[in-house]
Amino acid sequence: MNKKIISLLFILILLVSVTVSYAYFNQPSTSDVDQTNTDGYIDDDTVSSEIDSTLLDEDQGVEIGDMI
Amino acid sequence: MGSIVSLAFAVEADDDNQGNPIDDESNDQVNETGSPKKHHFDNETEREVGIMNNSLGARIRLLQLEKALLTNILKGVMTVQVLKGLNVTVTELEEILENLSDVLDAVRAVDPTANDSVLVFVQLKNDSRNLTKQFRDSLRSLLDNETIAMIKEQLKNMTSDELQNCSMRLRHWIRQFNHNQLYRLYGIIGETNTSLINEYINGNISLDLVKLQLHKMVNQMTKEKRHMIFSEVKEENIKKKIHTQAMLEDMGRHGKGNGHGKPN
Numbered sequence: 001m002n003k004k005i006i007s008l009l010f011i012l013i014l015l016v017s018v019t020v021s022y023a024y025f026n027q028p029s030t031s032d033v034d035q036t037n038t039d040g041y042i043d044d045d046t047v048s049s050e051i052d053s054t055l056l057d058e059d060q061g062v063e064i065g066d067m068i
Numbered sequence: 069m070g071s072i073v074s075l076a077f078a079v080e081a082d083d084d085n086q087g088n089p090i091d092d093e094s095n096d097q098v099n100e101t102g103s104p105k106k107h108h109f110d111n112e113t114e115r116e117v118g119i120m121n122n123s124l125g126a127r128i129r130l131l132q133l134e135k136a137l138l139t140n141i142l143k144g145v146m147t148v149q150v151l152k153g154l155n156v157t158v159t160e161l162e163e164i165l166e167n168l169s170d171v172l173d174a175v176r177a178v179d180p181t182a183n184d185s186v187l188v189f190v191q192l193k194n195d196s197r198n199l200t201k202q203f204r205d206s207l208r209s210l211l212d213n214e215t216i217a218m219i220k221e222q223l224k225n226m227t228s229d230e231l232q233n234c235s236m237r238l239r240h241w242i243r244q245f246n247h248n249q250l251y252r253l254y255g256i257i258g259e260t261n262t263s264l265i266n267e268y269i270n271g272n273i274s275l276d277l278v279k280l281q282l283h284k285m286v287n288q289m290t291k292e293k294r295h296m297i298f299s300e301v302k303e304e305n306i307k308k309k310i311h312t313q314a315m316l317e318d319m320g321r322h323g324k325g326n327g328h329g330k331p332n
Contacts, residue, residue: 060132
């Protein structure tokens, strides 16, 4: 009887270990996510705003505050 | 590799900007010894100084400061005239206006090609802000809110030949600046048809339209090409930011105000 319980416990531990290991090795790592963001698609707005920042708006001025 | 390192710097620089917001009031004031508070340059000043690493950029910022001063002096003079009509004592306001005129003369006398033009610009801008604030505060102690609102309404659309002339010169130099920047961008993009730039410099099309066409041009490119353009432009912008930061830190260590805008 004792041997049966120990065997079942052993199998249970083994199953849990296999499940945890499987889950661990199959989840995407944080560095993979970062890599995707760094090397992946750069949206149109990002490129456009970077280009726009090199140009000067004709209506923009130096702000010194209002007199009144 | 250089681009990746630059990108890392960019993220850090952006974080720094967000992490150090400086309230508007702190920039309206100069401490009692007359020297600017060390390292307290707001994002606005940082942005303005960013293009002053060449004489064209310096000329534009100085002209923008001249325009802002001209506008405020014009408003101040007209306000004083209104107050005189109401038999209000305007001695203090006139003194502030005289000081503002002195700052305007000093701005006009700055050589944009000089090494210290950035330092002088920041000092004169601080003086202008302090004097403007002094005028505003004095006026508020003399008049009630209703009268101030009435004067404000009267001054809404005021202009002068001097101001218009300044605006025209400013527009000319900004177009020249953008013209140079667009040529650089075209170089990066690999575009050789410069008709768009020529139309812009001749005043036939607006900057917004140029931007729109530029966006269209870039968005039609391949992902790799867009990535390359983004990296190169970003790298340039980061270099400029680092240069500006270094310049401002150096100014924070050595700069002193000339005392025009010293608060009472």
